[in-house]
Amino acid sequence: MDIIKIYTQAKNIIIENPSITLPPIAVAILSGIFSYFMKGIRPSLFFLNPAHLGAFFGAVFLFSIAIGILGLIASGVTITMCYDVLSNGKTSLGRGFEKVMEKLLDIVVAAILMGIIVVVGFILFIIPGLLAMLFLMFTLVIVIVDDASASDAIRKSYMKVKENIGNVLIFIIVAFIVFLIVGIIGKIIEKIPLIGMILLSPIISGATTAYLNAALTIFYLHLRVWANVDHENKRCIIHTNPDCYYVAEHVEEGEWLSFSTLTDAENYCRIEFPEYSIERHC
Incomplete structure (x- = not known):
């Protein structure tokens, strides 16, 4: 950064x-x-x-x-x-x-x-x-x-x-x-x-x-963490690189969510989409 x-x-x-x-x-x-x-x-x-x-x-x-x-x-x-x-x-x-x-x-x-x-x-x-x-x-x-x-x-x-x-x-x-x-x-x-x-x-x-x-x-x-919810493939993709803050602003496909911490992002995905896989990218 x-x-x-x-x-x-x-x-x-x-x-x-x-x-x-x-x-x-x-x-x-x-x-x-x-x-x-x-x-x-x-x-x-x-x-x-x-x-x-x-x-x-x-x-x-x-x-x-x-x-x-x-x-x-x-x-x-x-x-x-x-x-x-x-x-x-x-x-x-x-x-x-x-x-x-x-x-x-x-x-x-x-x-x-x-x-x-x-x-x-x-x-x-x-x-x-x-x-x-x-x-x-x-x-x-x-x-x-x-x-x-x-x-x-x-x-x-x-x-x-x-x-x-x-x-x-x-x-x-x-x-x-x-x-x-x-x-x-x-x-x-x-x-x-x-x-x-x-x-x-x-x-x-x-x-x-x-x-x-x-x-x-x-x-x-x-430093915010971004998560992209891919409903089609049932994936919750968490982007841990701070630069993804800018990436997320320009991506229109999928559901983008912002979180304060990585833990918050993972907990959200587990609770809201328990059947989805959780992946870390970026």
């Missing part, structure tokens, strides 16, 4: 549909403004009145929760809008927010479950936490694209990464390089008085978040 092609496609989608970047940019700007004012607080205030310390940490805690929820919504909107572009050739902020509001409970529950799993993993000597982050990377995309529940999305994400670990690792390496470069640029820009921290750096950070979410969505769609 050409991972660079996926990132290039994500870039083109962002350039042609810049509104996709607006939600994460807005969240990043809010975070930047809060951070700027927090840096302006003098530590001596806490010694003069210890009650201020509790108020400070309380404000930080509440703001962190708010930013976390807004960040989830923003990511959900970018994923929805990217998927709309890929599916229909067009999108809108209204459509993005509408879809996310419909799935907000599943999105929040998925985020909480992921957080618990990752935290427990980090408690178990860090590496399990990193692995948890890796195997759960598609969860939010699956909740939105496949209209899945939180628990089902977590399961499917685990299976999807497990079935495509090589391509996933390459994707993560490229994402890390992008994140590192943007992070360095952001730190440099933050040195610009006022506007650097509360506007320029957040814009870059938010746009990058949208870009990576778009790439992740495209990547997930490339």
